[in-house]
Amino acid sequence: QTYDDNSRPTVTSFTTTAVTGSYGKDAPIFIKATTSEAIAAGGTLTATFGFGGTVVLTAASSGTELTGTYVVPAGVSTTGLSVSSFTTTATDLYGNTLQTTVPAGAVFAGKTIAIDTSAPVTTITAVEYADNGAGSTGTLTLTGTNFTGSNGIGLASGSDAKSYLNWDKFVWTANGADGASSNVVFSASDIVSATLTNSTTMTVTISSGANSTLKATSGFAAQGTADGIVVTAGFIEDIAGNPSTTDAATITQTYDDNSRPTVTSFTTTAVTGSYGKDAPIFIKATTSEAIAA
Numbered sequence: 001q002t003y004d005d006n007s008r009p010t011v012t013s014f015t016t017t018a019v020t021g022s023y024g025k026d027a028p029i030f031i032k033a034t035t036s037e038a039i040a041a042g043g044t045l046t047a048t049f050g051f052g053g054t055v056v057l058t059a060a061s062s063g064t065e066l067t068g069t070y071v072v073p074a075g076v077s078t079t080g081l082s083v084s085s086f087t088t089t090a091t092d093l094y095g096n097t098l099q100t101t102v103p104a105g106a107v108f109a110g111k112t113i114a115i116d117t118s119a120p121v122t123t124i125t126a127v128e129y130a131d132n133g134a135g136s137t138g139t140l141t142l143t144g145t146n147f148t149g150s151n152g153i154g155l156a157s158g159s160d161a162k163s164y165l166n167w168d169k170f171v172w173t174a175n176g177a178d179g180a181s182s183n184v185v186f187s188a189s190d191i192v193s194a195t196l197t198n199s200t201t202m203t204v205t206i207s208s209g210a211n212s213t214l215k216a217t218s219g220f221a222a223q224g225t226a227d228g229i230v231v232t233a234g235f236i237e238d239i240a241g242n243p244s245t246t247d248a249a250t251i252t253q254t255y256d257d258n259s260r261p262t263v264t265s266f267t268t269t270a271v272t273g274s275y276g277k278d279a280p281i282f283i284k285a286t287t288s289e290a291i292a293a
Contacts, residue, residue: 005092006094007096008092009035009037009039009090009096009098009099010035010036010099011033011036011086011098011099011102012034012035012036013109014033014047014102014103014106014108015031015032015108015109016029016032016108016111016113018111020112020113021113021114021239022154022239023113023116023240023241024116024117024240024241024242025117026072027071027072027115027240028069028070028071028072029070029072029113031055031057031068031070032057032067033045033047033057033066033086034064035098036064037064038063038064038092039059039063039064039066039092039098040059040062040090040091040092040093041059041062043059043088043089043091043098044056044058044059045057045058045087045088045090045098046088047085047086048086049078049081049083050080050081050082051077051078051115053076055069056068062093066090073117076115076117077115077116077117078114078115079112079114080112080113081108081113081115082107083107085102087100088100115240117242119238119243119244119245119246120146120151120153120154120237120242120244120246121146121151121152121244121246122144122146122147122152122236122247123144123246124231124235124236124249124251125145125249125251126142126144127140127141127143127229127253131211131259132211133259133288134288134289135208136211137207137208137211138205138206138210138214139203139204139205140203141201141202141203142202142204143201144200144202146199147161147198147200147236148196152236152238153236153237154238154240155239156196157197157198157199159195159196161196161236162188162191162204164238164239165188165191165194165204166234166235166237166243167186167188167191169232169233169234169235170185170186170230170235171185171230172184172214172227172253173229174217174218174219174220174222174227175219175225175226175227175228176218176219176222177223180219181219182217182219184213186210190206191204191206191207191210192205192206192207226253227252228250228251228252229250229251230249230250231249231250231251233245233246233247233248234247235247235248261287261288263285263286264288265286266284267286268281268282268284269284
């Protein structure tokens with residue numbers, strides 16, 4: 001038996017495993033072209049995107065799939081990735097070249113893959129700390145610019161931005177009255193939330209454990225000195241994963257505490273018994289936080 005096939009195969013769809021969202025520089029986007037019949041191993045397809053970029057897809061083995069990964073370069077922007085055209089060396093098992101028609105309605109169907117490689121232009125100008133009480137959380141109020149919107153993280157006011165903060169780039173230095181200093185670095189697990197109050201204010205809640213550790217740091221909030229905070233560029237990222245290049249800051253820490261201290265106990269070193277005139281009875285009141293001398 002001999003066989004003859006003069007019909008050229010077609011691309012029936014372009015798909016991706018990437019989820020709907022925005023992707024930044026160096027993000028890998030896996031792409032697959034599916035064909036109407038088996039393609040010989042080694043065949044390639046070079047797809048051109050609507051904005052001009054390209055990706056090469058290869059048939060690793062004989063079959064109906066050509067695959068490749070597009071790594072987002074710098075300077076690219078699109079609200080929706082699409083394939084405008086493609087060239088190919090791929091043939092079916094009888095040598096018929098793959099047709100170069102982009103399948104209508106079958107390019108990343110159901111997904112919107114946006115690309116944004118512009119770094120957010122956020123700045124940080126001040127950080128205010130507030131203690132919410134013994135055994136409770138703490139609050140860091142960050143003041144700056146462009147926390148929200150397309151020039152910032154890409155989230156609206158009221159959103160939680162804790163997933164877009166790199167806490168290894170935020171170092172708190174407690175400066176003791178004796179001249180000694182101690183550094184505190186938070187981790188992502190220390191952060192309860194980072195609410196974007198508006199474009200110029202971000203309210204970060206740190207866990208009760210992290211707050212207790214901060215307050216227990218040698219030299220923290222010592223009288224006569226000021227703690228410092230050093231923020232390295234890239235502390236803030238946008239939703240596409242682009243790190244800010246403008247958020248570096250060196251800040252002298254300010255404090256705010258609106259909670260009133262309480263007396264937690266009255267104690268005495270006197271033993272149980274009866275005491276007469278002129279007997280000294282030592283009494284101690286213990287408070288929930290430090291009291292000024």
